[in-house]
Amino acid sequence: MTPDELSQLSVEERERQQGFEHCLNVCTAASCLSSGAEEVKKGLTTAVKEKGLREKCRIRGAGCMGLCSSGPLVALDPEDVLYQHVGVDDVPEIVESLDTQPVPRLLCDTTIPFFQRQKKIVLENSGRIDPERIEDYIAVGGYRSLARVLTEMDPDEVVQEIVNSGLRGRGGAGYPTGLKWGTVAKATGAEKYVICNADEGDPGAFMDRAVLESDPHRVLEGMTIAAYAVGATQGYIYVRAEYPLAIKRLRQAIKQAQRLGLQGDRIYETPFRFTVDIRLGAGAFVCGEETALIASIEGGRGLPRPRPPYPANHGLWGCPTLINNVETFANVAAILREGAGWFSSIGTEKSKGTKVFSLAGPLSRYGLIEVPMGISLREIVFDIAGGLPDGKSFKAVQTGGPSGGCIPARHLDTSVDYESLRELGAIMGSGGMIVMDESSNMVDVARFFMEFCMTESCGKCVPCRVGTYQMHTLLDRIYNRQGTKRDLELLSELCEVVRETSLCGLGQTAPNPVNSTLRYFRDEYEERLVSDGVRGPSGDPLAQVEMTP
Amino acid sequence: MTNATRPRLATIWLDGCSGCHMSLLDMDERLIDIASVADIVFSPTVDTKEFPENVDVTLMEGAIGSDEDVEKARKIRSRTKILVSMGDCALTANVVSMRNLFTVEDVLARAYDEPGSGNVPEPRPGESRAPKRYVPKLQTKARPVHEVVEVDYFLPGCPPPADAIHYTITELLAGRAPDPSHLTRFGR
Amino acid sequence: MTHKSIPTPDSFTLRIDGTDVVAQVGQSILEVAQDHNIGIPTLCYLEGLTPWGGCRLCLVEIKGSGRLLPACSTLATEDMDVTTTSPRIERYRRTIVELLFSERNHICAVCVSNGNCELQTLAQEMGVTHVHVPYRYPTLLVDSSHDGFRLDHNRCVMCTRCVRVCEEIEGAATKGVGGRGIDSMIINDLNEPWGESDTCTSCGKCVSVCPTGALTEKGTTFADMAKRRERRELLPYLTQTREGRR
Numbered sequence: 001m002t003p004d005e006l007s008q009l010s011v012e013e014r015e016r017q018q019g020f021e022h023c024l025n026v027c028t029a030a031s032c033l034s035s036g037a038e039e040v041k042k043g044l045t046t047a048v049k050e051k052g053l054r055e056k057c058r059i060r061g062a063g064c065m066g067l068c069s070s071g072p073l074v075a076l077d078p079e080d081v082l083y084q085h086v087g088v089d090d091v092p093e094i095v096e097s098l099d100t101q102p103v104p105r106l107l108c109d110t111t112i113p114f115f116q117r118q119k120k121i122v123l124e125n126s127g128r129i130d131p132e133r134i135e136d137y138i139a140v141g142g143y144r145s146l147a148r149v150l151t152e153m154d155p156d157e158v159v160q161e162i163v164n165s166g167l168r169g170r171g172g173a174g175y176p177t178g179l180k181w182g183t184v185a186k187a188t189g190a191e192k193y194v195i196c197n198a199d200e201g202d203p204g205a206f207m208d209r210a211v212l213e214s215d216p217h218r219v220l221e222g223m224t225i226a227a228y229a230v231g232a233t234q235g236y237i238y239v240r241a242e243y244p245l246a247i248k249r250l251r252q253a254i255k256q257a258q259r260l261g262l263q264g265d266r267i268y269e270t271p272f273r274f275t276v277d278i279r280l281g282a283g284a285f286v287c288g289e290e291t292a293l294i295a296s297i298e299g300g301r302g303l304p305r306p307r308p309p310y311p312a313n314h315g316l317w318g319c320p321t322l323i324n325n326v327e328t329f330a331n332v333a334a335i336l337r338e339g340a341g342w343f344s345s346i347g348t349e350k351s352k353g354t355k356v357f358s359l360a361g362p363l364s365r366y367g368l369i370e371v372p373m374g375i376s377l378r379e380i381v382f383d384i385a386g387g388l389p390d391g392k393s394f395k396a397v398q399t400g401g402p403s404g405g406c407i408p409a410r411h412l413d414t415s416v417d418y419e420s421l422r423e424l425g426a427i428m429g430s431g432g433m434i435v436m437d438e439s440s441n442m443v444d445v446a447r448f449f450m451e452f453c454m455t456e457s458c459g460k461c462v463p464c465r466v467g468t469y470q471m472h473t474l475l476d477r478i479y480n481r482q483g484t485k486r487d488l489e490l491l492s493e494l495c496e497v498v499r500e501t502s503l504c505g506l507g508q509t510a511p512n513p514v515n516s517t518l519r520y521f522r523d524e525y526e527e528r529l530v531s532d533g534v535r536g537p538s539g540d541p542l543a544q545v546e547m548t549p
Numbered sequence: 550m551t552n553a554t555r556p557r558l559a560t561i562w563l564d565g566c567s568g569c570h571m572s573l574l575d576m577d578e579r580l581i582d583i584a585s586v587a588d589i590v591f592s593p594t595v596d597t598k599e600f601p602e603n604v605d606v607t608l609m610e611g612a613i614g615s616d617e618d619v620e621k622a623r624k625i626r627s628r629t630k631i632l633v634s635m636g637d638c639a640l641t642a643n644v645v646s647m648r649n650l651f652t653v654e655d656v657l658a659r660a661y662d663e664p665g666s667g668n669v670p671e672p673r674p675g676e677s678r679a680p681k682r683y684v685p686k687l688q689t690k691a692r693p694v695h696e697v698v699e700v701d702y703f704l705p706g707c708p709p710p711a712d713a714i715h716y717t718i719t720e721l722l723a724g725r726a727p728d729p730s731h732l733t734r735f736g737r
Numbered sequence: 738m739t740h741k742s743i744p745t746p747d748s749f750t751l752r753i754d755g756t757d758v759v760a761q762v763g764q765s766i767l768e769v770a771q772d773h774n775i776g777i778p779t780l781c782y783l784e785g786l787t788p789w790g791g792c793r794l795c796l797v798e799i800k801g802s803g804r805l806l807p808a809c810s811t812l813a814t815e816d817m818d819v820t821t822t823s824p825r826i827e828r829y830r831r832t833i834v835e836l837l838f839s840e841r842n843h844i845c846a847v848c849v850s851n852g853n854c855e856l857q858t859l860a861q862e863m864g865v866t867h868v869h870v871p872y873r874y875p876t877l878l879v880d881s882s883h884d885g886f887r888l889d890h891n892r893c894v895m896c897t898r899c900v901r902v903c904e905e906i907e908g909a910a911t912k913g914v915g916g917r918g919i920d921s922m923i924i925n926d927l928n929e930p931w932g933e934s935d936t937c938t939s940c941g942k943c944v945s946v947c948p949t950g951a952l953t954e955k956g957t958t959f960a961d962m963a964k965r966r967e968r969r970e971l972l973p974y975l976t977q978t979r980e981g982r983r
Binding site for chain 3: 284286301305306308454455456457458459460461462463465466467468469470473474490493494497500501502503508
């Protein structure tokens with residue numbers, strides 16, 4: 001396929017879609033599917049067929065629409081109507097009303113801040129295209145950035161564009177993406193690799209899953225552009241086996257791209273070749289750590305390796321390797337389409353663009369959101385999510401999962417960017433955001449995350465293997481009102497040792513939930529302490545004993 | 550000989566084999582030197598029944614294995630200015646902790662009920678001969694002393710050599726903090 | 738490997754603990770330090786085997802690096818400024834040794850390696866007189882199924898020297914690691930009793946590299962255990978022979 005043929009295909013597909021008077025988009029991402037979206041979709045398809053409306057109304061399985069708390073969601077185009085909590089019983093009414101007024105009792109108000117305050121880049125197509133059809137992606141401009149990159153730009157220019165955009169790694173640490181691309185581009189090696197890290201493992205996080213389920217080609221396009229920029233010919237998407245739907249859609253997407261010549265040899269009939277293969281994670285959280293992920297792709301145990309050397313110079317099979325997260329790659333095509341200047345105009349001085357968060361907890365509305373960097377936590381919790389229902393009061397918001405921290409109410413006006421969150425002892429993380437009300441005990445929260453780190457520790461290095469176990473024991477003891485002041489001191493001490501001496505990010509950040517809850521909710525620890533083991537009659541014994549005979 | 554200003558020393562034997570006390574006695578004539586500058590107010594080697602108040606230094610041998618050990622350790626701690634854990638059992642629970650891999654019931658059954666445990670007559674089926682009164686109740690796990698009470702100094706070894714014990718006592722009597730690492734270690 | 742302090746085209750200088758030292762290209766910080774008799778504690782490291790970086794005892798400070806780095810697997814580079822010890826590093830090292838003691842059942846008094854154990858020696862050198870983290874007391878088994886050797890998980894520190902020597906030197910790859918985190922264990926083949934292993938050549942290299950009493954020869958006393966260290970000195974030679982460097 002040539003770029004011209006792509007444009008042709010795009011036009012044809014749009015015309016085909018405009019041939020329908022209506023289009024019912026049924027959310028078929030994991031969350032809505034689990035509440036019955038598949039049945040709704042089948043029901044709608046049958047009903048439309050029976051009514052003889054097949055030429056008039058398209059039923060489209062679409063990606064995530066974000067408001068998971070109101071699923072299953074069905075959107076009606078071009079009327080721009082959103083139906084919520086749709087059940088199979090509602091199908092006849094929806095189909096009946098296609099040419100009249102929308103069904104009032106199913107309407108979801110799209111003027112609420114949940115929809116209005118978001119800024120969609122990564123999720124721009126999510127819920128609007130059928131993730132199982134490459135034509136849908138091409139119709140909305142997909143693969144056009146790749147065409148431009150391959151035909152009009154040098155690899156250096158692509159790297160520079162990413163540098164200029166200010167994009168930073170969305171996996172959590174926030175390393176400047178352009179800098180990483182530049183390092184891999186400059187590195188020498190017989191072969192170079194591009195890896196997409198889709199081993200999303202934080203409890204409560206489902207951003208990458210949603211992107212892969214809703215717009216898989218976007219990630220492939222980003223990876224392909226990256227491969228061109230750094231000089232790689234082989235790519236891998238390392239996706240956890242717990243995401244069967246994402247895997248299925250990725251596999252389909254790769255096949256479709258190959259069929260159209262958007263992957264493989266001579267992409268867009270240029271000399272550039274690039275192939276993406278899928279590698280499945282077998283359930284180890286640590287494989288989200290880049291060196292462990294690489295070890296896993298190589299076929300070994302998923303164990304991290306000391307860095308340096310960094311994968312950019314010495315990665316997969318010892319070759320220079322670019323490894324970015326799903327969301328990072330999902331930004332690439334948009335940046336090249338709209339320009340680095342456009343991207344860097346969104347967000348704050350040091351954190352550009354948007355961030356996708358999966359919002360969970362006792363909120364009026366929760367689900368998947370994409371917000372500009374620099375938005376305040378308060379806007380997310382109280383405007384977008386509509387606050388806490390039933391008179392519950394906000395206690396803390398947890399970001400960054402087991403590597404992150406809990407932020408209390410008094411810091412709700414903090415801007416969501418890498419540096420501000422880090423200052424508070426939390427991290428941006430990959431995008432899990434869990435809101436807690438007063439029923440959450442913070443020692444219990446810390447214990448939960450520590451248990452997670454303990455069971456997910458690979459066991460290679462001593463501080464993480466044994467330290468997380470010991471910290472969990474101490475947290476358990478304190479939570480069960482058996483811990484003493486000394487146990488609390490020991491906990492803090494172990495936090496420091498594990499953070500400073502662990503081999504990889506898992507251990508280095510495992511103490512974060514403890515440290516942040518100790519920082520903001522120390523009283524919850526202290527009120528559980530029991531009286532200390534009996535001490536001697538004096539605090540500093542040696543000084544007070546007159547020993548000279 | 551007793552003098553109100555002389556330092557008051559004590560030693561105690563909890564869940565251990567008394568090997569540390571044997572090693573203590575191996576100080577031989579140096580014991581006399583110590584006795585000439587300090588009073589030994591409580592020890593398996595002296596006749597006092599109740600642990601006295603106002604003890605300056607107590608050397609504690611053995612792990613914490615029973616409820617009684619916990620009580621003793623707490624009482625001694627509250628009456629002692631400087632508590633020294635003497636020997637690996639006190640420090641690490643050592644050999645005593647080998648029973649920690651089993652439940653207390655299994656340990657007692659092994660000791661009192663299983664064939665070959667020396668009990669005559671053999672217990673009736675389903676009935677344990679493990680003592681229910683008078684003998685202190687075992688804790689779920691034997692633990693080092695410092696997991697139960699605050700310990701000021703540690704003297705490793707199984708047993709610690711007499712020289713290490715002598716060094717520790719004389720340093721403490723001289724008002725210095727002992728570091729016996731050059732004389733002993735775990736398992737010595 | 739004995740790199741001398743004579744400058745060659747492949748040599749450069751760096752600073753370790755305030756002193757300028759000569760290093761060869763490709764040497765790790767640990768190798769350079771050892772050439773200059775600068776002691777850095779190690780446990781999983783063994784000359785002749787691929788560095789592992791798991792015990793974290795050889796962590797050193799490198800000026801300009803935000804994190805402590807393992808000397809065994811960090812390459813020395815020109816003008817690097819390394820500090821091998823500080824009160825902070827010593828505190829971390831002591832805690833790591835204590836964590837190891839607390840992890841399994843290390844009962845020195847009844848261990849055949851008593852007096853020839855690297856963990857025990859480390860504790861003594863660092864002044865670890867007691868373990869201030871709670872003991873775990875796991876219930877672990879002893880694999881005595883092999884005719885000549887014994888694997889006692891109670892004494893294992895998961896340094897993986899045995900795994901590496903079995904794969905890298907003997908080429909049998911009998912030993913491996915099963916489970917993860919605190920449940921990690923040294924296993925034979927696909928977690929079979931050692932005596933039933935089809936791949937084990939009974940060469941005994943794993944026994945000679947074990948730093949503690951986890952791997953022992955049956956019927957040995959502690960006097961015999963001292964010999965283990967001597968056998969280990971053959972390793973670097975074997976490695977070099979395999980790599981054709983001699």
